[in-house]
Amino acid sequence: MISARSHVEEIAGVAMGKGSLRDAPVLQSWLRCLNDYRLDPAQAQEAYIVPATQLKEHREQADELIRISRTAVEGLFHHVVDQNYVLLLSDARGVTVDFMGDPTFDNQLRRAGLYLGSEWSENRAGTCAVGACIVSGDPVIIHQDDHFDTSHINLTCTAAPIFDTLGDLTAVLDISQLRSPTIKASQHLALHLVTATTRRIELANLMARTRHDWILRISRSPDFLDVDPEAALTIDASGRITGLTHGGFRAFARMLDLDGNVTRSLIGAPISRFFDIDVDDLPRFRRGRSDRERVIRTRSGVPLFAGAIAPIVSVRGASSSIPRMPQALRDLSFGDPAMEAVQMRASKLAGRDVPILIQGETGAGKEFLARAIHEARPNAGRFVAVNCAAIPETLIESELFGYTPGAFTGAASRGKTGLIEAADGGTLFLDEIGDMPLSLQARLLRVLSEGEITPVGGLRPKPVRFRLISASHHRLDLLVADGRFRQDLFFRLNAATLVLPSLRERQDLDGLVDHLLVRIGADEGRTIRLNAAARMALRSHRWPGNLRELANALRVASALAEGSDITPEDLPEAVQTPRAPMPAVSAAQDLAAELAACGGNVSELARRLGVDRSTIHRRLRRIKKS
Numbered sequence: 001m002i003s004a005r006s007h008v009e010e011i012a013g014v015a016m017g018k019g020s021l022r023d024a025p026v027l028q029s030w031l032r033c034l035n036d037y038r039l040d041p042a043q044a045q046e047a048y049i050v051p052a053t054q055l056k057e058h059r060e061q062a063d064e065l066i067r068i069s070r071t072a073v074e075g076l077f078h079h080v081v082d083q084n085y086v087l088l089l090s091d092a093r094g095v096t097v098d099f100m101g102d103p104t105f106d107n108q109l110r111r112a113g114l115y116l117g118s119e120w121s122e123n124r125a126g127t128c129a130v131g132a133c134i135v136s137g138d139p140v141i142i143h144q145d146d147h148f149d150t151s152h153i154n155l156t157c158t159a160a161p162i163f164d165t166l167g168d169l170t171a172v173l174d175i176s177q178l179r180s181p182t183i184k185a186s187q188h189l190a191l192h193l194v195t196a197t198t199r200r201i202e203l204a205n206l207m208a209r210t211r212h213d214w215i216l217r218i219s220r221s222p223d224f225l226d227v228d229p230e231a232a233l234t235i236d237a238s239g240r241i242t243g244l245t246h247g248g249f250r251a252f253a254r255m256l257d258l259d260g261n262v263t264r265s266l267i268g269a270p271i272s273r274f275f276d277i278d279v280d281d282l283p284r285f286r287r288g289r290s291d292r293e294r295v296i297r298t299r300s301g302v303p304l305f306a307g308a309i310a311p312i313v314s315v316r317g318a319s320s321s322i323p324r325m326p327q328a329l330r331d332l333s334f335g336d337p338a339m340e341a342v343q344m345r346a347s348k349l350a351g352r353d354v355p356i357l358i359q360g361e362t363g364a365g366k367e368f369l370a371r372a373i374h375e376a377r378p379n380a381g382r383f384v385a386v387n388c389a390a391i392p393e394t395l396i397e398s399e400l401f402g403y404t405p406g407a408f409t410g411a412a413s414r415g416k417t418g419l420i421e422a423a424d425g426g427t428l429f430l431d432e433i434g435d436m437p438l439s440l441q442a443r444l445l446r447v448l449s450e451g452e453i454t455p456v457g458g459l460r461p462k463p464v465r466f467r468l469i470s471a472s473h474h475r476l477d478l479l480v481a482d483g484r485f486r487q488d489l490f491f492r493l494n495a496a497t498l499v500l501p502s503l504r505e506r507q508d509l510d511g512l513v514d515h516l517l518v519r520i521g522a523d524e525g526r527t528i529r530l531n532a533a534a535r536m537a538l539r540s541h542r543w544p545g546n547l548r549e550l551a552n553a554l555r556v557a558s559a560l561a562e563g564s565d566i567t568p569e570d571l572p573e574a575v576q577t578p579r580a581p582m583p584a585v586s587a588a589q590d591l592a593a594e595l596a597a598c599g600g601n602v603s604e605l606a607r608r609l610g611v612d613r614s615t616i617h618r619r620l621r622r623i624k625k626s
């Protein structure tokens with residue numbers, strides 16, 4: 001076995017760019033430990049077990065997952081316990097929320113961190129299977145001296161991620177041994193077992209959470225369709241994808257040639273974009289049908305087998321899921337599919353304590369959405385909004401962290417409570433987080449990791465608990481690539497990302513306008529309407545300023561309107577100038593192009609054009625004949 005000293009020397013060599021035979025995931029993790037978390041391989045650190053109160057919170061949040069995964073996890077443990085493996089289920093922050101091991105070795109396991117409550121995040125424990133898996137999202141074996149910290153170099157750990165139905169990493173399943181053969185290949189079977197178990201858990205999770213939508217299981221073989229499909233997804237009454245297993249995300253991303261990181265964009269996409277079917281075809285794939293009837297083809301013609309399960313609760317209409325939403329989130333849109341997907345996701349996240357990152361153009365409604373998520377939770381506490389771009393760099397530290405009496409010249413003599421502390425028990429909304437200076441990013445990261453805040457000039461940290469929502473119109477992943485934003489903070493902030501569509505992409509302009517007019521009318525104590533010409537003018541404007549521009553245009557127009565009707569002359573000049581009208585969709589190529597823009601979904605195109613599906617089918621048949 002390798003000595004601690006030569007292990008530290010090997011890591012130092014890698015840091016200096018020396019070649020190494022270790023696997024790429026191990027080397028990447030070592031470099032993160034050195035460069036991002038500033039860990040020192042010479043400083044061995046004991047395994048960390050979180051305090052009992054914190055563990056209780058982590059377990060409460062993971063309660064449903066623990067329950068759903070129980071049967072699969074026990075099955076896996078049963079297979080490996082005789083080889084002295086222990087099993088750890090950790091949450092997305094690396095805290096072990098479920099654990100199975102042989103109680104005879106309790107003391108040794110606890111000391112090694114293979115125990116309930118141990119925290120295996122990479123920034124705390126260095127390279128380890130759970131931590132590396134959280135960062136990369138891939139299954140991994142971290143074998144003996146692959147570990148960064150010399151205290152863990154006897155362990156062998158194999159972990160695989162568990163993703164939720166929206167594509168976010170939600171947990172990690174790990175099996176570990178205190179002692180193992182030297183050769184890393186001895187763990188390949190462990191990797192296979194863990195990965196197969198996470199696939200079963202993801203499927204169980206998708207099935208347990210779905211009541212209102214169709215479930216479609218997909219496999220290359222009809223024999224495994226009902227027991228172990230490669231992918232599964234949920235589809236709402238309008239034929240849109242509402243959730244996927246990770247296998248589904250991967251397969252669909254491959255079909256569209258997408259990079260694995262943008263899989264979230266698949267939520268809300270019509271099923272007809274991927275397969276030669278629409279929602280009306282789903283009953284054909286129910287159990288009991290012959291294998292021949294259950295063949296489904298991808299858009300590129302690959303035949304697969306599909307099994308469908310009908311919704312438990314029957315629903316009608318495209319926005320059937322909206323009534324289940326908290327009121328605050330329900331009023332954010334009026335029939336736009338992309339917004340409905342955002343609302344669905346937001347309502348699922350609203351009750352959980354995961355940090356949320358909202359991305360979207362300026363004025364697209366990021367703060368509005370953040371407030372709605374906050375209000376969707378009962379006893380939500382205070383909503384503290386901080387615009388990181390608006391506070392001068394010299395003041396932002398004291399504004400956020402507060403200061404103690406006399407901390408610096410000019411400071412108020414009684415000190416000041418910072419905005420982070422003010423959000424204790426509520427929500428902290430960090431707007432334009434991409435503009436936060438790098439030095440403060442490091443401090444913020446510490447607050448988020450440790451749940452404590454130290455005011456400027458203060459010595460004693462104070463505990464704080466808040467839900468964090470951040471927003472930026474910059475793509476934070478690109479700022480990370482440019483070195484302008486810390487990668488570790490980026491990972492902390494975007495446990496879940498919500499991407500708001502721009503106003504020009506939305507299909508519910510009319511509904512939005514009416515909603516805003518009711519609000520303005522209520523403020524002004526009168527009824528305001530748009531006349532037909534003004535509505536046309538609004539529809540043909542490009543809305544570069546998004547909802548803010550629209551809300552302002554309507555307020556101004558309402559002030560200028562003579563009576564209760566807004567006319568085009570009341571609108572801002574830029575809005576009055578109409579764009580060239582859209583060509584009528586009558587010619588064959590126009591209809592074909594429109595259909596392609598709807599991902600080949602006839603129902604969607606019919607909705608857009610305000611005609612029924614049979615009209616579209618008729619026109620398409622006519623085009624084919626001509």
Ligand SMILES: Nc1ncnc2c1ncn2[C@@H]1O[C@H](COP(=O)(O)OP(=O)(O)OP(=O)(O)O)[C@@H](O)[C@H]1O
Pocket residue numbers: 331332333360361362363364365366367368369431473516547548551
């Ligand atoms: N869903 C919505 N329904 C009605 N009005 C909205 C909605 N979303 C935003 N607005 C209105 O649009 C304006 C801009 O919204 P908001 O401040 O949330 O945008 P933002 O994306 O945070 O902008 P910035 O990037 O400039 O911070 C506000 O006046 C708000 O009232």
